[in-house]
Amino acid sequence: MSVEEHVARFLHIVGNDMRNTMVSFIYGRAKSTTSRCFHRVLRAVVALESYYIQQPKGDVVPKETQEKKRFYPYFKNCVGAIDGTHVRVKVPNRDAPRYRGRKGYPTINVLAACSFDLKFTYVLTGWEGTASDSRIVKDALKRDDKLLIPRGRYCLVDAGLPHTIELMTPYRGVRYHLKEYSAHPPVNVKELFNLRHASLRNAIERSFGVLKRRFPIVRSSQEPFYSCDTQSNIFVVCCILHNFLLDEDRDKKLEHEVLQEVLDEQPQQVRHDVNNGRVRSDGAEELRNAITTQMWNDYLLKPNNEIDIAIMNKRAADGSVVKKENLTWTDNMDNALVEALVKEDDISNRVNGTFTSQAYANMIAGLSKEFNKSITKDQLKNRMKTSKGNFSKWYDMYRGTSLSGFSWNSQTKHIEAEDEANPEAAAFRTKKISNYNQLEMLFSDDRASGSKTETAKEKNARLSKSKEIKIEKIVDVEKLMANKEVSLENVHKDDDEDIQIVSVTDVSPDGSSKAKKLKSKKRKLESKLQDEDEVVAETEPEPEPEPQPESFEHNIVQTFKEIVDVMREGNKFCDYTGEEIEKELELMGLDDDEFADAFIYLSRNQADARTIFSSSMRMRKICLRKMMSEAKN
Numbered sequence: 001m002s003v004e005e006h007v008a009r010f011l012h013i014v015g016n017d018m019r020n021t022m023v024s025f026i027y028g029r030a031k032s033t034t035s036r037c038f039h040r041v042l043r044a045v046v047a048l049e050s051y052y053i054q055q056p057k058g059d060v061v062p063k064e065t066q067e068k069k070r071f072y073p074y075f076k077n078c079v080g081a082i083d084g085t086h087v088r089v090k091v092p093n094r095d096a097p098r099y100r101g102r103k104g105y106p107t108i109n110v111l112a113a114c115s116f117d118l119k120f121t122y123v124l125t126g127w128e129g130t131a132s133d134s135r136i137v138k139d140a141l142k143r144d145d146k147l148l149i150p151r152g153r154y155c156l157v158d159a160g161l162p163h164t165i166e167l168m169t170p171y172r173g174v175r176y177h178l179k180e181y182s183a184h185p186p187v188n189v190k191e192l193f194n195l196r197h198a199s200l201r202n203a204i205e206r207s208f209g210v211l212k213r214r215f216p217i218v219r220s221s222q223e224p225f226y227s228c229d230t231q232s233n234i235f236v237v238c239c240i241l242h243n244f245l246l247d248e249d250r251d252k253k254l255e256h257e258v259l260q261e262v263l264d265e266q267p268q269q270v271r272h273d274v275n276n277g278r279v280r281s282d283g284a285e286e287l288r289n290a291i292t293t294q295m296w297n298d299y300l301l302k303p304n305n306e307i308d309i310a311i312m313n314k315r316a317a318d319g320s321v322v323k324k325e326n327l328t329w330t331d332n333m334d335n336a337l338v339e340a341l342v343k344e345d346d347i348s349n350r351v352n353g354t355f356t357s358q359a360y361a362n363m364i365a366g367l368s369k370e371f372n373k374s375i376t377k378d379q380l381k382n383r384m385k386t387s388k389g390n391f392s393k394w395y396d397m398y399r400g401t402s403l404s405g406f407s408w409n410s411q412t413k414h415i416e417a418e419d420e421a422n423p424e425a426a427a428f429r430t431k432k433i434s435n436y437n438q439l440e441m442l443f444s445d446d447r448a449s450g451s452k453t454e455t456a457k458e459k460n461a462r463l464s465k466s467k468e469i470k471i472e473k474i475v476d477v478e479k480l481m482a483n484k485e486v487s488l489e490n491v492h493k494d495d496d497e498d499i500q501i502v503s504v505t506d507v508s509p510d511g512s513s514k515a516k517k518l519k520s521k522k523r524k525l526e527s528k529l530q531d532e533d534e535v536v537a538e539t540e541p542e543p544e545p546e547p548q549p550e551s552f553e554h555n556i557v558q559t560f561k562e563i564v565d566v567m568r569e570g571n572k573f574c575d576y577t578g579e580e581i582e583k584e585l586e587l588m589g590l591d592d593d594e595f596a597d598a599f600i601y602l603s604r605n606q607a608d609a610r611t612i613f614s615s616s617m618r619m620r621k622i623c624l625r626k627m628m629s630e631a632k633n
Contacts, residue, residue, distance in 0.1 A: 001037065003555040003556065003558075003559050004559050004562075005027065006040065006041050006556075006559075007041060007556060007559045007560065007563065008563075009023055009027060009034060009037050009038065009041075010037070010038055010041040010042070012026070013038055013217065014215050014217045014234065014237070014238060014241075015214070015215060015217075016216065017216040017217040017219075020034045020035055020038065020225070039230075041556060042230075042233055042234065042237055043463050044556045045237045045241065045556060046233060046236060046237060046240075046456065046459050046460050046463055047460050047463070047464065048240055048556070049236065049240060049456035049457055049459070049460050050457065050460070052243040052244055053120055053121065053122070053123060053239065053240060053243065053456050054121060055113075055121050055122055055147075055148045056079040056080060056115060056121055056150065056153075057150060058077075058149075058150030058151075058152070058153040059150075061076050062078075062079070062115060062116045062117070063116075063117070064117060064203075065078065065116060065200070070196055070199070071196065071199075071200055074196070074291045074294060074295050075156075075196075075200060075291075077152060077154060078153070078154055078155065078156060078200070079115070079149065079150065079153045079154070079155060080113050080114055080115045080116065080121055080155050080156075080203075081113070081114055081116070081155060081200070081201045081202075081203050081204035082112070082113045082137065082147075082155045082156070082157050082161075082204065083111075083112065083133070083157070083158065083201075083204040083205065083208070084109050084110060084111045084112070084133045084136060085109075085110050085112070085208045086101065086102075086103050086107040086108070086110070086129055087107055087108050087110055087125075087218050087231065087232075087235055088103070088105060088106065088107050088220065088221060088222070088223065088231075089106050089107060089108050089224060089228040089231045090106070090223050090224050090225075090226070090227060090228060090231070091228050096352045096353060097130075097352060097353020097354070098128040098129075098130055099128045099130070100129060100130070100352075100353060100354065101128075101129030101130045101131075103129065103221075105221070105223075106129060107129035108125060108126060108127060108128065108129060108228065108231070108232060109127045109128070109129055109131050109133070109136060110123065110124070110125045110127075110235055111123075111124040111127070111133065111136045111137065111140055112124070112204065112207070112208070112239070113147060113155060113204070114203055114204045114207040115203070116200070116203045117246065118203060118206055118207045118210060119207075119242075119243045119246055120207060120211075120239045120242065120243055122140070122147050122148075122455070123235070123239050123455060123456050124136065124139070124140050124143075124147075124453060124454070124455050125232040125235050125236060125453065125454060125455075126232050126452040127139075127453050132160070132389075133158075134160060134161050134162060136453075137157075137161055137167070139453065143455065143458075144458070145455045145457045145458050149166045153166075154167065154168045154287075155167060155168070156168055156197060156200060156201040157169055157201070158170070158201070159172050159176070163284050163285070163288070164284050165283055165284045165287065168197070168284070168287075168288060170194040170197045170198065171190040171193065174190045174191055175191055175194060175195075176194045176195075176197075176198055186299075188296075189292050189295075189296040190292065192292070192295055192296055192299055193288070193291065193292040193295060193296075196295065202262050205262050206255065206258050206259055207242075209258035209261060209262065210242065210251075210254060210255055210258050211238055211239065211242045213254060213257075213258060214238070214241075214242060214245070214251075214254070215238040215241070215242075217234060217238070218231075218234060218235050218238050229452065232452070232454070232459075233459060236456045236459055239456070240456070241560075244560060248561065327373070327375065327379045327383075329383055331434070333367065333371055334383075334387065334434075334435070335434060335435060336366075336367055336370060336371070337363070337380075337383060337384070337387070338387070338435040338438050338439065339438075340362070340363040340366055340367065341355075341363070341384070341438075341442055342438050342441070342442065344359040344362060344363060345442060349362070360377055360380065360381075363380060364376070364377060364380055367380070387439065388439075388443050391436075391439040391440070391443050392443070575606050576602070576606065576609050576610075576613070578599075578603060581602050581603060581609060582599065584612075585598055585599060585602075587617065588617070588620055588621050588624070590621070597628060598624055598628065601624075601627070601631065602624075605631075608627050611623070612624050612627075
């Protein structure tokens with residue numbers, strides 16, 4: 001099978017979210033062949049990550065910032081934007097609670113950074129859907145292949161992340177989303193900063209939008225055909241292809257459509273982590289305030305040039321503002337809530353980590369009656385999220401990743417620690433945790449572990465170490481398995497869409513005598529062939545060494561470029577030469593003066609020439625004279 005067919009099949013699958021069965025039918029191949037083809041190209045493209053996913057050096061001011069007065073010189077040291085996106089995955093039921101986040105179905109939370117030309121510069125996949133963006137960012141900043149932000153530079157992030165010298169957030173409690181400014185321009189320094197921050201940071205949202213529009217396989221809300229690990233690899237590959245296409249075949253129309261979608265999005269409430277609002281001492285707040293002050297002083301000179309035309313054309317959302325009634329939760333109410341959660345879990349009103357509607361109804365009725373308060377389902381869910389979030393912090397400190405320096409006092413129900421153990425967790429030193437054991441029973445299995453997280457570089461390193469056996473027939477697999485020379489990686493036996501490459505394993509000591517005989521025969525045959533080769537070598541001259549074939553990865557890149565060239569060539573308009581224009585005009589019966597004017601006009605206006613020569617002979621002269629008349633006027 002040619003490399004071109006490998007690539008074509010792969011693009012059919014990722015570009016159309018197409019099943020292997022359909023692709024096999026289109027190309028007239030077996031499903032197992034299509035699966036091996038898909039995984040081979042998948043591995044090859046992952047190997048290209050160092051060429052197409054490169055972190056910024058920070059030595060050049062981005063063109064998108066430098067050419068707009070709204071952003072320059074205020075954001076001249078900004079090198080990109082960071083955000084997360086959820087991608088649906090398929091996991092076993094026992095693992096589903098850890099992956100089922102705000103989407104309601106199992107997802108992985110992918111962290112990505114991008115430059116302002118919409119290219120991805122860093123991708124970290126594999127975190128379970130319940131993991132918060134702030135937790136993933138902290139992991140990305142301390143990995144071996146970590147997120148690099150050059151010294152003296154920073155990235156723009158949303159308010160859900162901590163505000164540091166490297167991560168600049170907007171002001172909290174101030175209008176932020178672009179749609180909120182559609183009818184009302186900024187009125188103070190913080191609103192102006194938030195507006196421009198949002199306008200520049202939406203590069204990451206547009207990058208995700210273009211990526212998912214190009215590759216429906218990572219956009220679909222339906223359960224994918226592939227395992228979680230494969231789906232994670234697919235996302236990285238789509239990011240690589242996205243960056244490749246931005247260089248080779250950029251689609252401005254698609255980018256404009258995604259921009260309009262971003263502008264039309266309704267503002268969403270950002271959920272903050274407990275310690276993200278703490279004031280940092282690293283100069284982050286001083287830097288943001290200095291930028292804000294300079295920005296506001298310049299804005300006062302030209303206040304009418306602020307709102308983008310695209311935003312000005314959008315109408316504000318109708319409807320009156322409804323004031324929310326806040327519910328204050330006491331310790332007794334929290335204790336009663338935890339007891340109610342445990343009770344509903346015991347009577348099987350919790351399925352795959354999710355409480356049923358009946359469970360919520362029972363808890364609302366019981367708590368409302370006990371405390372004589374009107375408690376809604378949303379208020380109950382929000383309190384559960386808060387309790388689960390606090391437990392996650394405690395769990396990570398006491399049992400999880402930050403065990404060093406912490407101890408649990410069962411008498412006072414406090415976590416005891418020295419000040420230097422974890423400065424960010426200082427707020428929890430005086431907070432009593434009366435229901436830790438019950439919360440651990442309820443939520444510890446749902447806690448995201450991040451054990452399968454990998455960056456593109458880490459994926460490439462892992463895949464490059466694995467061995468492959470080229471197998472063309474099922475009988476080959478049976479022979480290798482009978483000799484215990486291979487094992488199948490795929491654990492989802494009922495999933496015919498994700499047939500993995502067979503990995504080599506060592507033969508067990510208790511292998512069959514048949515396998516030993518086969519090996520003995522093989523050694524004798526190799527020895528005999530070697531002797532024959534030596535005899536031939538004595539009588540025949542040594543042939544010239546054949547040139548080494550180029551790597552499969554190199555061929556993949558060349559094939560992608562050839563496909564792009566063909567697409568670009570097919571999209572080109574036909575330009576008429578002077579000789580062709582002259583021949584076409586001779587058929588129209590024009591006099592000499594009119595012939596010369598028409599020749600000059602059509603030579604300079606190829607679009608009009610294509611229109612004229614594609615019409616009937618009767619219409620050509622009429623349309624040509626009208627076009628030339630309008631051009632003179």
